[in-house]
Structure formats: C-alpha cells, structure tokens
Amino acid sequence: MAIDLHEYKKLYLQTSQELLSTIKNGLIAMNTNPGDKNVLAEVHRAAHSFKSQSLVMGYAQLGLCGRVLEALFLGMKEGSIDPNAELSGIVNETLEAMDTSLANVRNGQGELDLSSHISKIENQAGITVH
Numbered sequence: 001m002a003i004d005l006h007e008y009k010k011l012y013l014q015t016s017q018e019l020l021s022t023i024k025n026g027l028i029a030m031n032t033n034p035g036d037k038n039v040l041a042e043v044h045r046a047a048h049s050f051k052s053q054s055l056v057m058g059y060a061q062l063g064l065c066g067r068v069l070e071a072l073f074l075g076m077k078e079g080s081i082d083p084n085a086e087l088s089g090i091v092n093e094t095l096e097a098m099d100t101s102l103a104n105v106r107n108g109q110g111e112l113d114l115s116s117h118i119s120k121i122e123n124q125a126g127i128t129v130h
Contacts, residue, residue: 012057013106019053020102022046023069024095030083037077044073059105061114065098067129068121081125090120 026043030036051066069091075081094117101112122128 008057009105012053013102016050016053016062016102017099019046019050020095020098023050027088027091027095031088034083040073040077044070044077047073059101059111061111062098062101062105064118064130065094065114068118068127069094071127071129072121072125075125075127081127087121087124090117090124093117094121 023043023046026039026046029039030043033039047066047069051063051070054060054066055063072081072087072091076083081087094114097112097114097117101114105111118130
C-alpha cells in the first residue's frame, strides 16, 4: 500500500517551522555564549531533523539547506569551522529564505530554488554537501 505524503504535509509544515525556530534561537544563544557545545548540539540536531523531514517529503531544496546547516553546525561543534559575523549573516539570510520557501509550500506554490544560499554557506564555511 502506497503512503500518500499529502496527509503528512500539515505536520511537516508545523514541525519544520518549529525546527527553524530552534535553529534561529540557537544562533541568538550562540552570539551571546559562543562555543556553547549544548547549543551547537541542539542546532545540529534541529538541522539534521529538518533535512531528513524535508527530503522524505520531497522538498529537495529545503533538504539541501538542512544538510548544509547540519554540516556547518557539526563543523562548529567539532571545532573545524570557526563562526564569524559574515557566516552568521549568510546563515540568517538562508533561514529567512527557508521560511519564505515553507510559506510557498504552505500556499501550494512549491519550494524556492535555494541553491545560491547553499553555495554561499559552502563557500564561506569551506564545506561541500551536494
């Protein structure tokens, strides 16, 4: 029996918005307490969950954004990526674009092309995920 993913769309939209909020709040906490391993672990987990849920639902661009954020936060947690103001700005722009993309999905317009945001994070952080 095939599963109709449209039944799960409402739940996906709700949980993905909560995960983005967790990441945004984590970034604020990281600015006030840089290097907090608990915050880094929380945003890494949220990015991982966002990535997985988006890919399962068929939202490839949102899933790739989640994947690049997951790699970024893992690198920060492990100390191989140093957070900086420019990277923080790029991540914030990406999160806003992801919010807009989710709004489009909610309104039946489909997700946005987020490839430029993904590339900016990859280039600034020195990572490649796709």
